[in-house]
Amino acid sequence: MPSSHRTAAQRRPPGHRLLVVTVLGFASGLPLALTGRAMQARLSMEGLDVATIGFLSLVGLPYTFKFLWAPLMDRFELPWLGRRRGWLVITQLALAGVLMLMAATSPADATRAFALLAVLVAFVSASQDVVIDAYRTDLLPAAERGLGSSLNVLGYRLAMIVSGGPALIWTDPNQGGGWTSPEVYRFMAGVMVAAAVVSALLLPRSANAAAPKTAxxxxxxxxxxxxxxxxxxxxxxxxxxxxxxxxxxxxxxxxxxxxxxxxxxxxxxxxxxxxxxxxRFETLLSGLSNYFAQPGAAAFLAFIVLYKLGDAFAGSLMTPFLLKSMAYAPAEVGVVNKVIGLWLTIGGALLGGALMLKLGLWRSLFLFGLLQMASNLGFWWLAVNGKGVMPGLTIPAFDWGFVKLAAATPVDGGLLMVIAFENLSGGMGTAAFVAFLMSLCNQRFTATQFALLSAFASVGRVWVGPLAGVLAESIGWPVFFLVSTLAALPALWMLWWLRGPVRALESDPAAAKSAPGADD
Structure with missing residues (x-):
């Protein structure tokens, strides 16, 4: 991108921009687990069945429809803090308030009310993501998007470690610190208040393109x-x-x-x-029209839905599978899946960002997609062979103040191997995928277009939950994980078909305007 066309934010030192991206990734990832896997753990420990937990994954529906209200965040600028920071502060304070309400509601005694509050958390969290995605896309020039997406995943996964791993360990009745699930949710509400203070006082104002001129x-x-x-x-x-x-x-x-x-x-x-x-919802219609004007736009959307589908299918009921079917202890799952596993995801994301500098966008997407597909077979192996097949290790007791293990915790070797491979490959795939989404956006409609693309990307994570729950109960876990592996094949075939247009995006988003058609 020529320097004359770079925004003031993009002319800042690269280290400053990348630090901001990491901080925003943390703010984005914190509430997701509280309506995802951490919520599934709470539901599992309170005795809800797998199919019901699968249907409750639909509380994440706002993530798949956020492009419908994203135009309001492109169109309207709040006073004092600017178009992006103002919306950030509002959504983060709203998240804190709804998490406090969720803490006071029992999922077993008031399932419907708990589900509605979880939907509200997802709505506000998806709105925060709209702003963060737009801010990040405005901030990073094309050359920094691979590394920037890796650092975004780093912050995102660090937040999920906080809201996932320690949360399971805190609430383990034998190993943890005696916390209840409501106390965990109240603590996360306090963290979101702190995030709002950081957004208001420390983030630079983004000098992005002018807001769309609509009524x-x-x-x-x-x-x-x-x-x-x-x-x-x-x-x-x-x-x-x-x-x-x-x-x-x-x-x-x-x-x-x-x-x-x-x-x-x-x-x-x-x-x-x-x-x-x-x-005449003009900002929405204009933003969508601008996106669909590029060659291969519809094919790109189909690929976006498919790329993470197999991964999402296997992961949609991961926590109930480990806690209920495999009978792992909450602290063991918390340590392996939520702490060790997420650190491996961060490592995978950073490795993926580094490899992208050598491989380019298309080859990275294809290679990392193959690894994601192969990782699903690990869960099939675990479901068939059970635990105790491979030698494990023992995590010694510790007390770090914010999290502790009351006694040494054995960790199953098979669980550790499967989670390690799944998180490494998933982190690499996510880094390439986020860079791909950013490359498709026009800055005038960043919030609307990135919200549309990321909403399609979350279709698998949200929508497969009900089907996954019913299938797992009907056909059993081993066959279920084989189905999830096969679900990854269509994305790889489509990526091969779209190799020309995807390669055209590697140099600059503007290249999409002149890219060959999807049938290249």
């Missing part, structure tokens, strides 16, 4: 039209499709719930698109 009235009306459309879709699913599906499949209630969910999606998405057009 504010149309954007607000368009957003509320979308909310109404989604509410109608939810009502139809709850009051019409669910009773009808249960009447059609009276002996298979979980499959009936899944059928009703799919019918609701099939109605809600076209209804939301119709509402956006009729209400």
């Amino acid at each position: 504010a009235r149309h954007d607000l009306i368009g957003f509320f039209a979308l909310v109404v459309a989604v509410a109608i879709g939810f009502g139809l699913t709850d009051r019409v499709f669910n009773p009808l599906a249960r009447a059609l499949l009276p002996s298979a209630p979980k499959w009936a719930d899944l059928l009703a969910l799919l019918a609701g999606i099939a109605v809600t998405l076209p209804l939301a698109a119709f509402a956006a057009r009729k209400a």
